[in-house]
Amino acid sequence: MAYIPTINDIRDITPLLSEKLHFDYTNYGFSFLKRRFTFLFQKLSIKKLSQFIDGIHDGSLLDDINYLFPIPTTELFRDPSFWRILRQKINKYHSDKKLVFWLPELSSNEELFSLLIIIQSLNVGEDVKIYLNINNPQSKSDLLSGYLDIKNKELNKSNLKRLDDKLNEDDFILNTEDEYSLKSELLKSLSVLDGNFTEAQPPKNSVFMILFRNTMVNYNLRLQKTVESSFVECLQPDGLLALGIQERISPNSNEYFLFNENESIYKVIK
Amino acid sequence: MTVSINDYKAIVIGGSAGSFSVVSKMLAKIKPDFKLPIIICMHRLKHVRSGLVDSLNIKSNIPVVEPFDKDKIEPGKVYIAPSNYHLFIEFDNTFSLSTEGVHNHSRPAIDYTLSSAATSFRGKLIGIILTGANKDGAQGMKQIHTKNGYTIVQDPKTCDIVTMPKATLDLFTPKAIMSPDEITNFLNNLE
Numbered sequence: 001m002a003y004i005p006t007i008n009d010i011r012d013i014t015p016l017l018s019e020k021l022h023f024d025y026t027n028y029g030f031s032f033l034k035r036r037f038t039f040l041f042q043k044l045s046i047k048k049l050s051q052f053i054d055g056i057h058d059g060s061l062l063d064d065i066n067y068l069f070p071i072p073t074t075e076l077f078r079d080p081s082f083w084r085i086l087r088q089k090i091n092k093y094h095s096d097k098k099l100v101f102w103l104p105e106l107s108s109n110e111e112l113f114s115l116l117i118i119i120q121s122l123n124v125g126e127d128v129k130i131y132l133n134i135n136n137p138q139s140k141s142d143l144l145s146g147y148l149d150i151k152n153k154e155l156n157k158s159n160l161k162r163l164d165d166k167l168n169e170d171d172f173i174l175n176t177e178d179e180y181s182l183k184s185e186l187l188k189s190l191s192v193l194d195g196n197f198t199e200a201q202p203p204k205n206s207v208f209m210i211l212f213r214n215t216m217v218n219y220n221l222r223l224q225k226t227v228e229s230s231f232v233e234c235l236q237p238d239g240l241l242a243l244g245i246q247e248r249i250s251p252n253s254n255e256y257f258l259f260n261e262n263e264s265i266y267k268v269i270k
Numbered sequence: 271m272t273v274s275i276n277d278y279k280a281i282v283i284g285g286s287a288g289s290f291s292v293v294s295k296m297l298a299k300i301k302p303d304f305k306l307p308i309i310i311c312m313h314r315l316k317h318v319r320s321g322l323v324d325s326l327n328i329k330s331n332i333p334v335v336e337p338f339d340k341d342k343i344e345p346g347k348v349y350i351a352p353s354n355y356h357l358f359i360e361f362d363n364t365f366s367l368s369t370e371g372v373h374n375h376s377r378p379a380i381d382y383t384l385s386s387a388a389t390s391f392r393g394k395l396i397g398i399i400l401t402g403a404n405k406d407g408a409q410g411m412k413q414i415h416t417k418n419g420y421t422i423v424q425d426p427k428t429c430d431i432v433t434m435p436k437a438t439l440d441l442f443t444p445k446a447i448m449s450p451d452e453i454t455n456f457l458n459n460l461e
Contacts, residue, residue, distance in 0.1 A: 029366050031358055031386060074354070074369050074377075079319075162317065214369045217339040217355075224340075245319070246352045246367050247339050 002042040009049050010037060016056050021066065021135075023196050027223035036069060036218075043068055066136035070107030071218065075152050077114045077159035078213075079245055082263045084163060086209075086242075087118045093127070102207045102234065103132040104197030105215055106139055109147055109182070110156075115211065116186045117160070117172045125189055131202040133193045140192070146182035148173070153180055202234045210235065213264075214244035225250045235268040242266075273420065275460035279394040280343065280359075281306050282387040284380035284410065286313040286402030288430025290322075292450045293400070297330035297348060299454045304332060306396075306460075308348045309359065311383035313376050313402070316354040323350055337365040351378035358386040374406035384410025393418035398453060400424045402434030412441045422446045422453055 005013070010033050014025040025033075044064060046052045055061030077083050093099050103112055112132060119128050134140050141147075148156065157169055174181050193200035210231055216224045231241060232255050241256060243249070243264040249256045256266035285293060289312055300308075314322060326334040326348070334348040343349070343363050351357035355367040356378050373379035380399075384407060387395055397414035399407050401424055415421045421444035426432040428449045438444070448456060 029360065031360060031366065031389075032368065035368075035370065071368070071370055074371075078354070078369075080317075081319075158317075214367075217367045217369070221340060244339075244355075244367075244369070246336065246355055 002038075002044075003046050003048055003052075005034070005037045005041060005049065007034075010034060012049075013037065013052065013056070016053065017065070020056055020059070020062060021196065022199055024223055024226070027220050027226075028218055029220050032218045036071075040065065040068055063136040063138065067138040070105055071214070072108035072149075073110040073214070075159055076110050076117070076148070076156040077163050078110070079263070080159055080162035082213075082242070082245065082265075083114055083118060085260065085263055085265075086115075087122065087163070090118060090124060090128070091122055093124075098129045099124075099127055100202060100207045100236075101128065101130045102202050102210045103130065104201075104210065104212055104231075106132050106134055106143065107215070108149070109143060110152075111211055111213065112143070113146075113148065113182045113186075116182065116189075117167075119189065120172060120186050121164075121167055128189050129191060130189050131191045131193055131207070133195065133197045133200060135194070135196050144187070146174070146184060146187065148180055148182060150180045198230055201230075204233050205236050207234045207239050208236060209240040209242060211242050213242055214247065217244060217247060221250060225253075228253065229255060232268055232270065235270070237268070237270050239268045240265050241268065273456075273460055275306065277394065278306060278396050278420070278460070279391050280387065281308045281396045281398065281457065282359075282384055282414070283308065283310045283398045283400065284312070284384055284402070284407035284434070285310070285400030286376075286380070286404060286406065286431075286434055288401040290325075292424070294326055294329055296450060296454045296457075297326060297332065297334065299451075299458070300331050301458050302331040303346075304457065305345045307343050307345055308332070309343070309351075309357075309383065309387060310348065311351040311357055311378050311380045311407075313378070313380070313404075313406070314351075314353050316377065319353055322353075326350070337367075339365065339367040341365050351383060353378075356382045358382060359390045360386075361390050363390075374404055376404070376406050380407035381410040385413045388413035388417045388419060391419070395419035396422065396457075398422045398424070399435055399438045400450075401429035401431055403431045404433055405437035407434055408437035408441050411438045411444070415442045415444065420445050422448055422456070424453070425449050 017025040259267040336352040
């Protein structure tokens with residue numbers, strides 16, 4: 001049975017993690033931290049708090065924490081209507097400048113692979129560039145192998161049909177008895193940024209859209225405001241920030257305005 | 271026994287199969303000036319984003335909304351857990367949402383909403399479990415009971431599917447077992 005962290009344990013752990021991983025873990029929502037550390041302790045078979053703290057100090061647990069702490073995206077094409085709108089925008093884009101996307105936290109592959117499938121279906125790979133932050137070897141390995149969670153196979157298939165029933169799953173996904181993964185030829189247009197998104201960002205004024213859906217639900221308002229502000233510089237003047245459909249930009253923000261209410265897409269003010 | 275509305279800060283309700291019509295009838299009969307927030311977590315289809323709130327609002331005497339992440343919990347409103355998100359209640363009287371994994375095959379999971387409400391409101395919470403086809407919600411109701419909240423289980427004789435109320439009754443003895451009409455009367459008669 002794994003150790004269950006207390007409130008005081010979390011107060012001890014989060015400043016230490018912030019220092020080691022260069023990201024503010026103290027301003028996640030408290031109930032989220034309690035659930036997530038309980039999950040982490042189970043996954044890593046932590047029997048005593050000191051075992052976890054020692055693993056942070058000597059660095060032996062940091063890659064595992066970076067891999068396991070973020071919440072994986074639940075499925076390919078979560079909220080198909082969002083992806084339909086995005087597909088229309090990509091399809092209508094005509095410029096000699098590349099269309100740049102940024103996924104600041106690759107918690108799992110589903111969000112990125114949804115974007116790659118759309119790009120492939122429109123045959124616009126040459127016109128698109130995607131930045132993504134990866135801060136641990138396991139996420140990099142999952143990405144390169146095109147890993148998809150087989151548990152979501154039927155859900156992914158039905159979401160693809162909801163996006164466009166003319167699309168054929170077999171054009172994008174290797175789906176055999178032994179394997180369920182994104183086809184390797186779709187893994188292009190990618191620029192991996194090493195480290196977390198506060199340390200490594202795309203060039204200034206370059207990004208058309210930041211895909212950051214359902215990540216800030218785990219932050220408190222203070223951290224949300226800080227992160228929203230940190231995105232402004234790299235967005236192009238009419239750049240977009242996509243949040244989850246039940247998320248809003250922080251109250252009284254003077255950095256973004258609402259662009260699409262149903263899909264919670266915001267446009268930067270600059 | 272008289273139960274005073276001033277002893278409570280919120281009502282939290284869980285339900286699954288068959289609970290939509292129960293909730294709809296309850297909200298149609300609840301007093302328009304009912305002052306406690308009512309937080310409802312019902313199992314629902316993940317791909318149907320709209321419709322549920324609109325359907326409930328047609329008959330409800332109190333406005334029904336799906337909360338956004340970090341929304342404040344306000345009196346005189348009915349909140350429904352959005353599809354494909356877990357709904358939690360925080361100490362600062364706000365909602366938080368999460369896309370964490372399914373619990374009891376469900377997202378939203380009733381246990382999560384009820385347990386977090388019990389942690390935040392402690393004894394100042396009325397928890398109600400309605401008809402449903404799995405055991406989700408039973409542990410959350412037990413949390414409310416353990417923290418001295420007021421617990422009501424829908425009378426299994428009035429349920430479409432009894433699994434959820436029975437799973438709750440297997441864990442502890444609630445303050446009351448009531449039919450949907452009795453639950454509505456109880457809420458309307460809180461003084």
